[in-house]
Amino acid sequence: MDINELWVGDFLKVKSSGVIGRYKGLNEDKVALNVDNDIILVSPEDLELIDDIEEETEDKSEEIEEALSQYALVPDELDLHIEKLNPKLINSAPQIIFNHQKQAFQQYLNKAFYQKKYAIVIIHGKGEGVLKSEVLNYIRHNKKVFTFQSIHDGGAVEVILSKKL
Numbered sequence: 320m321d322i323n324e325l326w327v328g329d330f331l332k333v334k335s336s337g338v339i340g341r342y343k344g345l346n347e348d349k350v351a352l353n354v355d356n357d358i359i360l361v362s363p364e365d366l367e368l369i370d371d372i373e374e375e376t377e378d379k380s381e382e383i384e385e386a387l388s389q390y391a392l393v394p395d396e397l398d399l400h401i402e403k404l405n406p407k408l409i410n411s412a413p414q415i416i417f418n419h420q421k422q423a424f425q426q427y428l429n430k431a432f433y434q435k436k437y438a439i440v441i442i443h444g445k446g447e448g449v450l451k452s453e454v455l456n457y458i459r460h461n462k463k464v465f466t467f468q469s470i471h472d473g474g475a476v477e478v479i480l481s482k483k484l
Contacts, residue, residue, distance in 0.1 A: 322363045331371040332360055337412040339369065355413065383464060396440040397427045399450060420450055425457065432463045432480050442475040 322345065325331075329342040331352055340354035348361035399420045401408055408416055424441060431439045441458075443451045451473070457480055458464045467478045 320363070320366060320368055322366075323348075325368070331361075332369050332412070334365050334367055338412065338417075339412045339414055350387065358447070379386065393427065393430045393434050393436060393437070393439070397424065397436070398442040399424060399454075400442065400444055409461045417453075424454055428458070428461070428463070428478070431478075435451055436480055438480065439478050440475055441478060442471070445472070445474045 323349075324344050325342045327342055327344060330339060331342055331350070332339050333352070338352075338354055338359075340352035340359065343351040343353050343358060345351065346360055350358050350363050350366060352361050352366075389477050398404065401416050401420065404423055405419060408419055411419075423441075427441075428439070441454055443454045445451070454476060455467075458467050458476065463480060465481055466478045469475070
């Protein structure tokens with residue numbers, strides 16, 4: 320890859336870690352890469368250009384469906400920690416892990432609703448709060464959710480899907 324042909328904003332992947340970021344420019348002999356609003360410096364030899372970001376963050380819904388379909392009934396709780404959800408993705412880029420967690424959560428919520436669950440628990444963890452924010456925002460605006468509350472010191476949320484008669 321010729322770094323002189325890069326445009327600001329091009330998506331690049333760090334080969335050694337799988338991290339994906341946007342090209343910001345050169346800093347001496349390193350490439351400045353914006354990864355989740357943090358600038359990291361990477362050796363040009365450790366980078367590859369991503370032509371299609373969608374391909375890199377491909378839809379994992381089939382894998383998620385397969386993982387959730389092992390249950391005849393949806394369990395009362397879903398742990399979104401990647402080591403529990405899909406250990407094969409532990410070393411993947413953060414955006415790929417996040418997309419996988421988000422899809423798993425959305426599919427789980429839909430299955431729980433269609434199986435007429437009264438209440439479920441989503442364990443999102445405390446961490447940086449990115450996944451937690453996504454989960455809370457999604458359920459806050461989802462018409463299938465009757466109410467919800469944070470539990471486990473903010474590391475999980477209990478979701479009530481219907482009024483109990």
